[in-house]
Amino acid sequence: MARVKASPGNRAEGRRSTPLLGTALALGLLAALAVGPAWASAAMPDADPVVSVTDPVSEPGGDPETTPSEKPTPTEEPSGDPAPTDPAPETTAPPPETTPPAPETTAPEVPPAPSTTAPAPGGPPTPVPPVPPAPSAPPASPVPPVRPPAPHPEATPPNPLGVQVTTQDVTLTEAYWNAASTATTLQVTVHNTGTTAQRIRLSYTLPAGLTDAGTKGCSAAGGSAYRCGAWTAGAGVRFSALLRLRVDGTAWRQMPLAGSVQVVADAPGVPGEAADDQGFAVLFPPGPPVPGIALAADEVAFDISGTASTLALRLGNTGTVDAAGQVEVVLPAGVTIPTPPPGCVAIDETRTRCDAGLVLAGRTAELRLPVEATPQAQREAPLSGAVIGQLDPRSGPTRQVQMSFRITSAAALATPVFSPPAPTGSQGVLPGGGANDDGGMTSVQRTAVVLIVVSALLVVLALTLATTSLRRRLAAPASEPAPSPAD
Known part of the structure; x- marks a missing residue:
């Protein structure tokens, strides 16, 4: 019986479909093998990070003030007022608290947007800048194993006392x-x-x-x-x-x-x-009052840094005769004049004497002295110092007056915090790459998902091409047998 020979067109079509099907299947298998480790790592469930969440401590409301009362008793105290449990001094309304004004803020300058103009009719077309090609997806990297969080001591509860x-x-x-x-x-x-x-x-x-x-x-x-x-x-x-x-x-x-x-x-x-x-x-005010002499001293204030401050003194001659002036400064324990200026000499650790020179009648001599304080003295502030002024006129008795001045420090207002701060961040361990807001997925996991989707599409494409090729071969009409030479 004579064999049925396929036409040259059908044979060529069969030869073309076979390499195409093999190529598609090979690409799908290679892609699946390449992303297999990343797929497995991405699908592996991560260890749950331990997150320590602390409840915020509720701040007390505004400063309620007490109402003056002549004879307060525990049962008659209004809500929020202090009730004396033992005999205690009478309470009065506290002075209003003063807060420094908030610093002025200005809105940041916004740069103007670049102006665009439409091309004139009939003019040359505006060239469009080339669009840079999208960066290729980075290769999948293995995710390091997640270690369990190290044990840590529990946070100390805040102290409610203060x-x-x-x-x-x-x-x-x-x-x-x-x-x-x-x-x-x-x-x-x-x-x-x-x-x-x-x-x-x-x-x-x-x-x-x-x-x-x-x-x-x-x-x-x-x-x-x-x-x-x-x-x-x-x-x-x-x-x-x-x-x-x-x-x-x-x-x-x-x-x-x-x-x-x-x-x-x-x-x-x-x-x-x-x-x-x-x-x-x-x-104390300047005194005892003596005619012909005036004395003034400014307050000494130490800022939060605790650096040296300055004491300003003024010795005035209110008489009618010129006089030789002298000033003596007495400071409390812990407050000193580290380097006496010219004309001044330290008598002991707390006393410094300065020569004010000749003070003319009706004139005032001013002196400025550096002052330092130990941290303990600054915490004990406000303190007071004393200054003694003396005028020795050319004729007449020596005149002397003294006064006290105030010493303050910002460190004395810094009340220590009785409640230790609670941890504000997570105490757990995060996997490599760090977590973000995209549903908790890392960059490695997102890359693995993208490659998995691409591999699945390639496999589907390969199967589709193979199915289409088979359908074409089955639907092609059978060719008629060629006549034999004997016929």
Whole structure:
């Protein structure tokens, strides 16, 4: 029987489809083999990172102020006011807190957008810049194995205790020089900076020449120390108390004078205590009054850096005769003049004497001296210093007057934080490449997904081509047998 021979066209078509099918299948297999490790790594579930989330500590609201009361009792105190649990000084409204003005901010300048103009009709077409080719996908890199997070100690819970005390100064007027003793007050402001109600106790120490003048709820504790009762104040409560003091008429001879106030706070069920203290200065006016001489001193202020400050003094001759001037500066412990300027000499660690030269009648001599303070002295501020001015005229008696000046420091206002800061970041371990906001996928995982999709498309394309080729071969009509030479 004669064989059926295929036509040359059908044979050529069969030969073309066979290499095409093989090439497509080979490409699909190669792509699948290439992305197999990355696919497996991307599909591998990552270890769950351990994230430590801390609840934010609620800040107390605004500073509630206490209402003055003559005889406060624990049962009659309004909500938010401190209730005295022991005999304590009377409370008054605290002074308003002052905050520095916020710095001015200006909106950043926005560069103008480049102007574009349409081409004129009939003009040459505007050339379009070539579009750079898209970067090819980086090769898949193996994902490093994820290690379990190392064990770490749990964060210490914040301490709910906290207290702050601020004081005003004892400032005397010119009437002090005409009295045997002067009654005055010292205002103390207490602030519960914790997050729970606390029992706050107050005590204070007076310098020489000052005594307590009968402050209710306070009693002598030996020497120059006094101890008061306690208040129960809620979280964020801020209140003031007035301490009644008496200044002796001869106390000016011992200037500079300064005292201190201490507060201690505790709460039931909370271990430990919170404490704070601050000093106060006793400021005398220039005197005793003497005609023909004037004296003035500026306040010494140390900034938060604690660097040296400057003391400015002015010695005036208000008489009618020229006089030789001299100034002596007396500083508290921890405050010194490191390098006396020309004309000044250090008598001891706390006293420095300066020659002001000849001060003409009706003129004023000004001196400026550098001042330093130890960190401990800055924490105890405000303090006070004293200056003694003297004029020795060509004729007549020597005139002398003295006064005190204030020493402040920004470090004294920096209350220590009783609550340790809690961790703000994640304490877990992140896999290589870092997490992002794209559903938690890393760059390596995204690359693996893209390659997997491309490989799947290649395999589908190869199968489609093979199926189409087979269908064409099956649908082609059978060719008629060619006539044999014998026929």
